[in-house]
Amino acid sequence: MSERKIRLATCSLAGCFGCHMSFLDIDERLFDLVELVEFDRTPLTDIKHCGPCDVGIVEGGVCNAENVHVLKEFRKNCKVLVAIGACAINGGLPSLRNNIDLWDCFQEVYQYEGGLEGGVVPNDPELPLPFDKVHPIYEVVKVDFFLPGCPPSGDAIWRFLTDLLAGREPKLDYEQLHFD
Amino acid sequence: MDRPETPDIAPLLTPILAHHGHDASKLLQILRDVQDACHIIPAGAIDLIAVHLGVPRVNVEGVAGFYSFLSTRPVGEYQVLFSGNITDQMLGQDDLMQYLCNKLWVESGKVSEDGLVSIAGTSCTGMCDQGPAALVNGWALTNLDRNRLDLIGELIRSRKPVAEWPPMLFETVDNIRRADVLLGEALAPGDAIRAVLARGARKTLAEMDNSNLRGRGGAGFKTASKWSFCHAAIVEEEGHVICDIGGHPERFIVCNADEGEPGTFKDRVLLNSYADLVFEGMTVGARVVGAGKGFLYLRGEYRYLLGQLEGVLKRRREAGLLGDNILGQADFNFDIEIHLGAGAYICGEESALIESLEGKRGRPRNRPPFPVTHGYQGRPTVVDNVETFACAAKIAAQGGAWFAALGTAQSTGTKLLSVSGDVSRPGIYEYPFGVTVRQVLADCGAEDPYAVQISGPSGTTISWKEFDRRIAFEDLPTAGAFMVFKRKRDVFDAVRNFTHFFAHESCGFCTPCRVGTALQQKIIDKIHSGHGTPSDLEELKRLGHLLKTMSHCGLGSSAANPVLDALAKFPDAFERKLAGLAFEPAFDLDGALETARKITGRDDEWAHL
């Protein structure tokens, strides 16, 4: 049992993948990490669906129906769910649109100059349907841990992960705790 | 910003400003008059008022934005506000409001397209014994039913001025069901003042002390102590002592008739039928503390009493009971002015009331200093409840020992209860303190009583297991409300009503109350919609702790009482509404897609959650 690696999944919902980029900023410590974990669904593995995992790390907020499906799949399969980054924690920059009427958003994207030819709002079921507002993931599923930052630094991520993987309550130093 | 164009407002404003002497402390009264005349506080009026009163525009805008009965957006020429207390709701208020809306083709909370009518809810209007109730342009309507609403609908459609509506629509009754010494034994106007003049102010204070009278507004502070602190107050202003014990200080007597606690209406009855007793008590207080000026702060919902109260004041002046040299006493000058509130429960808090009297936003002050030393205009001020002054008049006339012999040792005298809800005889019941809840329930014809809300939402919810508890400061203190719920009622509905009330009435000054009452409402609504979980109940307890311990004033610190009481005493009321043990999203996921579905015209499987 002790040989079994921790199974880890990550994804980005309404985010910019900046947290994932920052994750890569742990640099050579990635070698230490892969000794401890194996990856399930992440942008690194290109696995499309999350299987049973120990830890799921979610970047980005919830801005559309598809986000909810992915988030719920993560919650269902991950023993521990972590919200990483400003967007997952309070909606972040995507939530700037919360002050804008959704109809205005659609018009701006599809109907005004520079939009699609014909100016028609698409009704394709393939397109994820957006919510009125962007929400943090903890308003949709239960979240166990939060790692703030936009993005959190590689050091903060490393500190957080090493605490978590060692079974400690993750704790950041003052300079590692940032909301930006 | 939404600033509707208005015609030249100056001709309308000039007489209003003149009537109030261009006095900035009358700002609220001025704005009330503007609202009456225009059905809005026009932006142009705010500019002019600011200029004429010599106050910053933001201050005028701040007051206009604070009170529910003032509006910087247009309301209907006829504004119907349905009383939203739980007792009104239990009498079918929600259906009645919808009925009138349908009848007049207007959406609740909006103004009809022709500007004729707007319909909305408002906090309890104090007619719980003769509800469902409402206000039309500020005037109290009672005993509403579909027949009356048919008539009201016709009157509005035919643009009949409210003053010409049939008087029966506005009929109110006292419903005094049990009278004791306060309501039962008459006191001739002037008797108490004569007794004070004969006995002297100091000895009258001693009688007040002996009576052990405690404030009837709910907090139960000993009245004699308050009066004596006010009398002894020394106020320093710019280094100068401007008044002291022996001199002729400027002190004020304020009667708190902002009876806003839902379910309470005993002050309404006192002011309707015992106004002399109340004014007599204020005059007694004035003599004891040495005040020259008094205010009656009358809640806006009771404006229908204003005319007759002014009449009583006029009569008392003519009888030498108010004004200069009262009853011929050379150094006894005292008069009373009535201020109307404008829909703000918080103004029942004494320091918020004083702010409102000064024409400001009704926001509780930081304490210390307390009003007894720094009250109205920074001067020593006594603020007491209507019933307290009535008791004081009785004590002045009949002595402290007489009063102290009534009730219990810690709670002397009698208490007026405003009984409403599931009872066959709602109304006013006066009992000596110490009466059991069970006794009251028997007397008022309570029907299979299950829970009683004592002293309104900010008070205590008691269950059927506690009916042997007593109405007394040492057991169940109360400002008077006594709302009865029968077994088949859902206690949760009352809790929900009360949380909405507090969120609506929070003044917004302090963080815990401003945000906490709004969060509490959100969680209760989530449970109501069938999406609650046990963690929501834990969150309610945590919020309750924050509200209770961190709030600026009594509104915030009691805003969680109905939730916490009901969680402790009626856990089933919550638990049977919970969705289950699992996490539930904070918002309606599928509902939050509705706008996008409408825009895209989609209704496929992926357009739903």
Add this chain to the structure above:
Amino acid sequence: MSKTISIDGQSVPFEEGQTIMDAALAAGVYIPHLCHNPEFTPHGSCKLCTVKVNGRNVASCTMPAVEGQEVLNDTEELNADRLALTQMLFVEGNHLCPACEKSGNCQLQAVAYYLGMMSPHYNHFYPQREVDASHPDVILDRNRCIYCELCVRASRDADGKCVFGMSGRGIGSSLVVNSASGRLGDTNLAVTDKAVQVCPTGAILIKGKGFTVPIGRRIFDHYTIKQIQTGGGPHE
């Protein structure tokens, strides 16, 4: 002998007329606060500075210090409650730190760091609030207003102008400005006014000055708000 109170067991001297907060700040004892600024009349609205005096919670910025008071300040319970109030402030407005040029110099953010806030915890209100860019030199972003009324007090008491005021009530409270148009540009606010300097968050900002200090060199990047406000770090 000067009079003293005790804060968490530490003896703190005070002079007549000082509040508990005054005494604490003078002695270098940190009590978290947002609406308080020693230059202005105490306000007492944020309630972060709540301390326990003889078993009762009081706002330390408005409560006069009285000989012999036993004040509890840096306790687990009070800090947990302060964290909850801070979280309330975050969800009540629209505080998007990454998009705010006050980030790193923001007292709301710094208090949240100090109290170890990992998430806003409560569900967001996402209110619709107005941004007013009408003034040539100053921007007013109401999304970030926490109703501390420091600008209200500063404009009234220091600038003698009353540019700012409060309207609405409850969760619908709002910061209003002293012009018929409701626009900041139509008031007599000057960029040099004290009212422009005192905002603890990014609600009032001077235009053209954003992001001048790089990340890593902002006030709270390395120093806690406790260090800054009790003189333990560099002065602002």
